[in-house]
Amino acid sequence: MKAAAVLAEGPEYRPSEDEEFMNERQLEYFKQKLLAWKEDILRESRETLSHLQKETENHPDIADRASSETDRALELRTRDRQRKLISKIDDALRRIEDGSYGYCEETGEPIGLARLDARPIATLSLEAQERHERRERVHRDD
Template sequence: MSLTEVHFSSIGGELSKADIQAMPEEDYMNVAQLAFFRRHLMAERAELEAHLQEVKATIASHERDADEADQASFEEELRLSLRQADRESRLIQNIDAALKRIESGDYGYCEETGEPIGIPRLLYRPTARLCIEAKEREERKEHHFRKARGE
């Protein structure tokens, strides 16, 4: 058992962001780190699902309002809520993909280069699939194609 695994098991598996960042580079994506990110992703997923259920309940419980101004106000709020729900649904898909990468052993490694994504980036965006360099290349390509299309 490695020092990290001993530390992980001795505190019940609940590591903080600081604990994760303090680990040496050679411990990258060890059992403790994977468990930390799995818990973090599952918690975020649960929050998103709860919010989506609230949006669905709001839509289902709304009765048409006789007052046109109130109805218009509700429809605008609904439009914004649906846009947010769409973003959250896509984020849930990204979280599910990240959880699958944890299970397969690919989590934390760039899909393009195979290099480590890095703990700081994963703490900021736990669903990241690309290292910073690959992400920047992707964004430059997207910007170039948008510019070429006149967007």
């Protein structure tokens, strides 16, 4: 992500524990980070679409054709994951607008700045996420 380069505050600003949690400056930082991430994904998607349209040639060799189809399936799976990611980015941007961004959906407690910086679409605090994953593992083992 090249989000830091487009921040209104400049590339040197980083949210700090010393300031009020989710103040205007932090919200703008995360908003710009999310928007830049979304734009990167959309740009990559356009490039992939263009590549896939050019790559529609029919390969005479069956091995080449199989390899091409495998590559195409992988690209489409990747695009589908990125489409879901864009939806999560849009959800995070909505949370910024409604004032709930940065707070755990489960506990209402602040999600750590380091976690949000690493994963700006996070909706759970680290502790809540770990509990969620433990419950998932227990149910999966049944």
